[in-house]
Amino acid sequence: xxxxxxxxxxxxxxxxxxxxxxxxxxxxxxxxxxxxxxxxxxxxxxxxxxxxxxxxxxxxxxxxxxxxxxxxxxxxxxxxxxxxxxxxxxxxxxxxxxxxxxxxxxxxxxxxxxxxxxxxxxxxxxxxxxxxxxxxxxxxxxxxxxxxxxxxxxxxxxxxxxxxxxxxxxxxxxxxxxxxxxxxxxxxxxxxxxxxxxxxxxxxxxxxxxxxxxxxxx
Ligand code: SAH
Ligand code: MG
Numbered sequence: 485x486x487x488x489x490x491x492x493x494x495x496x497x498x499x500x501x502x503x504x505x506x507x508x509x510x511x512x513x514x515x516x517x518x519x520x521x522x523x524x525x526x527x528x529x530x531x532x533x534x535x536x537x538x539x540x541x542x543x544x545x546x547x548x549x550x551x552x553x554x555x556x557x558x559x560x561x562x563x564x565x566x567x568x569x570x571x572x573x574x575x576x577x578x579x580x581x582x583x584x585x586x587x588x589x590x591x592x593x594x595x596x597x598x599x600x601x602x603x604x605x606x607x608x609x610x611x612x613x614x615x616x617x618x619x620x621x622x623x624x625x626x627x628x629x630x631x632x633x634x635x636x637x638x639x640x641x642x643x644x645x646x647x648x649x650x651x652x653x654x655x656x657x658x659x660x661x662x663x664x665x666x667x668x669x670x671x672x673x674x675x676x677x678x679x680x681x682x683x684x685x686x687x688x689x690x691x692x693x694x695x696x697x698x699x700x701x702x
Pocket of ligand 2: 503624652653
């Protein structure tokens, strides 16, 4: 099938550090291929670039641009003492996480620097100045309730009608995982501005049903 991840970039995605199962990455790749001809796609939560490779591969295939936002200091669950901590990602002098150098290396090795642009900063700061209609928004940033909700509030309304909202780590049952992404999914559905589409694993896609980019979505 022509919408599949090209083998060379699949190898890079597999080798990259991160939190993106292969079937979900392939799904994200297909969604981005559909949408990128209509405008830029935005990812919130770059980390070391694993999902950015799936998105960037779509841009290489069909054209268009992927933007990816992260402050590169890690989420709560990435900090020392937490489940998803990786000590090799700490800047020892600052005593802070810094995933930006690893991300840049990952992107360069994959040959995707022309296709993916890093936006370095807090998602709320970036959202304040955002004015660009988006063909696709992928929410995979901070998974605490406040961060996940802020990411929806900051960017979902920039999705064009017919565009795609993708939310990662959606678990309906608390015993399967944190609830914030599920709450964001519920908020999108309840807003009446988004309609559920396909789901693969914990990745859920929705389509914006009406309005225009920049109009409130609720
Ligand atoms: N998509 C990645 C995983 C992202 S992990 C992959 O495929 O592997 C979540 C990321 O969100 C972390 O890198 C963290 O630094 C970032 N993050 C958390 N809260 C944020 C915020 N408020 N603004 C910007 N980035 C944030
Ligand atoms: Mg995730």
